[in-house]
Amino acid sequence: MPRSPAFRVLRLTIILFALGFLVYKLASPKNIDAISQVTGYSNGRFRESVVADSKPAQTKDEQPKEAPATRPQEELKEDKAEVKTKESNSESKEPASAVVVEEATSPAPPPFNDGVGPTYVHANATFVTLARNEDIWNLVKSIRNVEDRFNHKYHYDWVFLNDAEFDDDFKEITTALVSGTTKYGKIPKEHWGFPEWIDKERAAKTRQEMAEKKIIYGDSVSYRHMCRFESGFFYRHPLMMEYKYYWRVEPDITLHCDIDYDVFKFMEEKQYDYGFTLSLYEYGDTITTLWDSVRKFLKAHPEHAVKDNLMEWLSDDEGYSYNRCHFWSNFEIGNLDFWRGKAYSEFFDFLDQEGGFFYERWGDAPVHSIGAGLFLPKSKVHYFDDIGYWHVPFTNCPTNREDRLRLKCSCNPRDNFSWKGYSCTSKYYNVMGMEKPSEWRTQS
């Protein structure tokens, strides 16, 4: 049935009116904010006009506190060290005047979608990874995890160390992935090789014996250089000297949960010097005489062992023998100045002279753990039970179900290694006098 022209005009008017109303509604300040939150789109000016009637854009932690942390970019030309500053990062290094103006006109325009602003005061900290060029594809997985779960909000620096020169591919890929500044350092020869007092024939004989016993990495020379480097040198590399705190990251790890606070500032505020996620028993054949050397050292330097240390966690007979408990050092968040201090430095030098890095296969994990366990009061060691972590073959998964949901954890709580027989974490709780979470028995 044909309709009259008047009807058509009326219909068109109604449609146009409805469309106009819709556009008006969508363009209202509240919606612009909602849209920009959903799409992640934000740009200083655009947000400025809508900030007033939207919810606070920053959380407590992200609130600007003091003048911007303009950490000076020192010239570190030694050891062919190289620094790459990303464009996004240079935003946070702008001169103070530019930032102050912004603060005066707008209460809270964050420069990053979901990160801390340019006025955020970072801890004096960096990530650090020892790797070979060929580790790149196992390493990107780790970096992606750390960025997604933590560093995309904070943009901490990342130092990469290698006994060889990093190639361009390695540098380009890692620089693209890390949201902070990346730095690349070559390890000096004295820190990666046989010291002159080591009898290389004797070392070769050990490697052969260990190979026959099928001890993991028992026949490897490079693994021993790695363990010695991580035990006594990583914290003295020129690139590391400008930092106080570090987080060690290895290739092929997984972070299972969001980390919704600045762990470096947490270390600083709580005055912790060493943080771990997993602990276990060391393979005895790799450290046959390590504890004998530790005892010799303690006899010569009784002043270094502090009161209220973790001796009870390391030894079941008041220091007579080592029970082989150690923190798993592929994950560490710690204070570099502790390793650089007198007690640990003398300890490492002593162990290095003893030769066990080569005549046996002393690992950096027991060496660090004994150092931290004896020369730090136990109150300075922290168990990060909230950091979901995996390095083949063990998992740390937060016990508390609410935490796992809130932090979007991807770990199966049944895989939690920390309460199982081969872990030393239960013992750690006993020694610390900490109460175990109620669920622990069902998981042991």
Ligand SMILES: Nc1nc2c(ncn2[C@@H]2O[C@H](COP(=O)(O)OP(=O)(O)OP(=O)(O)O)[C@@H](O)[C@H]2O)c(=O)[nH]1
């Ligand atoms: N530059 C360099 N890095 C190394 C070398 N060997 C090991 N690494 C690094 O040192 C760290 C420890 O080595 P891994 O091979 O992971 O040793 P692991 O954790 O005991 O054993 P996996 O079970 O194989 O992970 C990792 O960050 C490696 O990338 C080496 O010869 N050169």
Ligand SMILES: *[C@@H]1O[C@H](CO)[C@@H](O)[C@H](O)[C@H]1NC(C)=O
């Ligand atoms: C960071 O820490 C290192 C080591 O403690 C120190 O030498 C350096 O001056 C610190 N840098 C800043 C900016 O505080």
Ligand SMILES: *[C@@H]1O[C@H](CO)[C@@H](O)[C@H](O)[C@H]1NC(C)=O
């Ligand atoms: C795993 O064990 C640790 C203790 O070692 C505990 O704190 C953590 O909550 C446990 N997680 C689960 C899921 O059981």
Ligand SMILES: [Mg+2]
């Ligand atoms: Mg590893």
